[in-house]
Structure formats: C-alpha cells, structure tokens
Amino acid sequence: MSASTAATARAARPAELPRTRRAPLTAVSGGAAQRGSRLDVVRAPLRSKSRVPFLVLCATLMVVSLVAVLVLNTTLARGSYEMSELQGEVAQTAQDVQGLQEDLSAAETSLPDKARSLGMVPAENPTMVSLRTGKVVRGTDR
Incomplete structure (x- = not known):
C-alpha cells in the first residue's frame, strides 16, 4: 500500500x-449463583391469534x-297466495x-201483477200499528 492509500483509508474510517x-460485573442476590447453575423455563413467545x-x-x-x-320470502309468497284466493272469494x-239484487228488483216490479192474478185488490184505507208508540195508525194519517 502506498502512503496516499493509507491516508485515504484512515480518513475513510470513522473517528474512534x-x-x-x-x-466490574458483580452477582446480585437471588441470582444464579445462589440457586445453582440451573436453567429456568421461559415462556414461549406469544403467537398471533x-x-x-x-x-x-x-x-x-x-x-x-x-x-x-328464505323464511321471509316463503311467508310473503304464502300470504300472496292467500290474498289472491280471498280476492277471488x-x-x-x-x-x-248483484245477482240477488237483480232478482229482488225483478220480483218487486212483477209483484203487483202477481197480486192481481191471485185476485188481490189494493187497499183503499190501510191501517197499521206503529211499533214506536204501539197505536193504530190509518194510512191517511201518516
């Protein structure tokens, strides 16, 4: 090594x-010197959970x-079937x-004709009993 390389090497090293x-190291009471040179068991490092x-x-x-x-969907479907069945009913x-109302209106219109065919005549002065008062009321008094 030449002198210049030795100087460069010294300059490159950090200052000591x-x-x-x-x-000096001394033994502490309760240490291994009193217990003997027995090794203690050390717990293993914790692992990640x-x-x-x-x-x-x-x-x-x-x-x-x-x-x-699934239960909710099944319940809603069952309710839908029941609803459509009830709507049909x-x-x-x-x-x-509607059919019974038509029959009733037809019977009302044909009632006077059926009564005449049976020999009935309209009453001239009908008499009725008032359910509220319990008195006999003539048709003209109404």
Missing part, C-alpha cells in the same frame, strides 16, 4: 471513540341471514249479491 472503563373463530362467526352470520331471508260474493 475513546475507550471508557466499565464497572387464530382467525378461525372469526371466520366461523362470519359463516354463521351468513347462514343465519340466508335462512331468515270477494269477487264471487259480489257477483252473488
């Missing part, structure tokens, strides 16, 4: 810190929510009522 003297319980919880929530949606009842 002055060495300080350390205090498993993700399995979290995944099981998520899967359970998904299954429960899917079952709830209401329509049928409305048709029956």
